[in-house]
Amino acid sequence: MNPKRITVYDIAERIGCSHATVSMALRNHPEISEKRREQVRKVAEEMGYAPDPHLAALAAYRRINTPTEIRSSIAWINHWKQPEQLRKHREFDLYWQGAAQAAKRLGYNLEEIRWSPDYSAKRFEQILITRGIRGVLIPPHTTLPDWGDFDWSKFSVVRFGLSVSSPDSHLVTADQLRAVLMAVKKMAEYGYQRIGFVVPADSDRKLGGGFVGGFSSAGKSFNLPVIPPLLTEEQVYSERPEKARQLLSQWLKKNKPDALLTTLPEIPAMLRQLKYRIPEDIAVAGTAVDVPVDAGIDQHSEAIGRIAVETLVAQINLNERGEPPDPYRVLVESRWRDGKSLPPRKQK
Incomplete structure (x- = not known):
């Protein structure tokens, strides 16, 4: 006989709280205190709790087939000296297009927020917090931005490419x-x-x-x-x-x-x-x-934008903030474009 699967209801009964609190704690939700989250994780491990893959699949199916409502914005930080030049690069504009489409599908609005030279790091940080921003995308920059004392630990972060070396976040780029x-x-x-x-x-x-x-x-x-x-x-x-x-x-x-x-x-x-x-x-x-x-x-730039947002939203959902202990790179495969500038040579 298969042993009884441990559920969030069992954990809630052991701790003496609601099953909603347990569910949110296991998802690292910021509305649950760190002390309570740690308690729930410890009891879940002791009881041998594991998420039900069938329920997870059903929840994913419902999310895909249910129209999404815009929950909040994802910030695309533009710290260029001439910010209007960023998306004049076709490759970077394709990043934006792929990211915007993915954000909308996942219930977010992608918002370009320009970091003016007049803003201190703390002022810009407060602008993001006031707008309810939890996730940040950092597009390529031609010169290394001066982030000052900006506190990345308050946000989930993903970078595009290697032109910006900090913060040391996850990044998505072409191989x-x-x-x-x-x-x-x-x-x-x-x-x-x-x-x-x-x-x-x-x-x-x-x-x-x-x-x-x-x-x-x-x-x-x-x-x-x-x-x-x-x-x-x-x-x-x-x-x-x-x-x-x-x-x-x-x-x-x-x-x-x-x-x-x-x-x-x-x-x-x-x-x-x-x-x-x-x-x-x-x-x-x-x-x-x-x-x-x-x-x-x-370089499959739209796919790079899409995957960057999917990576960022996963971090937001897990309440992962700042520079991760084990940052990783997602390398997206490129494709070949045939064209008249390089035709096949005729055999002599």
């Missing part, structure tokens, strides 16, 4: 190393052998080295000729475009690539200024949708 491996393999299958890579060295370091690491691994894996990547610092392209164009020209003449993979939106225009035709003289693929060519890597 850039595997994306570059996939892209170089596709380019080789299309008949390109001398494949070059143009990426700012400082940008790659800030993002964890996945781009250059993936390119190096791809060359060895697919037995391609060794072409060293062009690793110019990012500010050269924005502040000294003439110098950047000169370095690109020298690199092209020395290495003679037949195809190019790049992270930089400036590269296609620079190639045309140097009288290279795309794709007749050199085929070009981008590592993201912000590179103005139609072939390359699709």
Whole structure:
């Protein structure tokens, strides 16, 4: 005979409280005191309590099939010096779109909240609390934000990518190393052998080295000729475009690539200024949708936004706040985009 399953009613009877209190305590609800939560957890463990998976599945089914009401907002913190520029990046706007759709499905409203330079950390923190914000998304930033003495322990937090190194929260990003491996393999299958890579060295370091690491691994894996990547610092392209164009020209003449993979939106225009035709003289693929060519890597940005919100809402429901003891990364697979900028080569 199967032993009787311990329920929240049994725990409530042992402690002398309501079953609702037990249920909320087991979900780490902030309305239940820490002392009571600890007591409930201890008694539940002693009694051998385990959630009923059939009831959990039924509850999940009901949530999916019941229209959700907006409960509160999730904050998308914009600490850019020019905040209007953030979502002009197509990739970041797709993060927003995926996050907004997921938030609505889960009963939340995604709200962009701009951190003005005039706000102290404590003032901005109080703004979030006043608005009833419990969960925070941190999108990519071009410069490292100064969070000051902002108290992250009051909020559930998820970061997008590695451009922002703190707080040390869970994060969701593209698997850039595997994306570059996939892209170089596709380019080789299309008949390109001398494949070059143009990426700012400082940008790659800030993002964890996945781009250059993936390119190096791809060359060895697919037995391609060794072409060293062009690793110019990012500010050269924005502040000294003439110098950047000169370095690109020298690199092209020395290495003679037949195809190019790049992270930089400036590269296609620079190639045309140097009288290279795309794709007749050199085929070009981008590592993201912000590179103005139609072939390359699709980092599945909407999915990254959706998964970030799902991760954040799970934390909110478990009342997990601040920097977790064991932060993890969710790496989302990218996809290949065919396009006229990198067509399959005709066999000679």
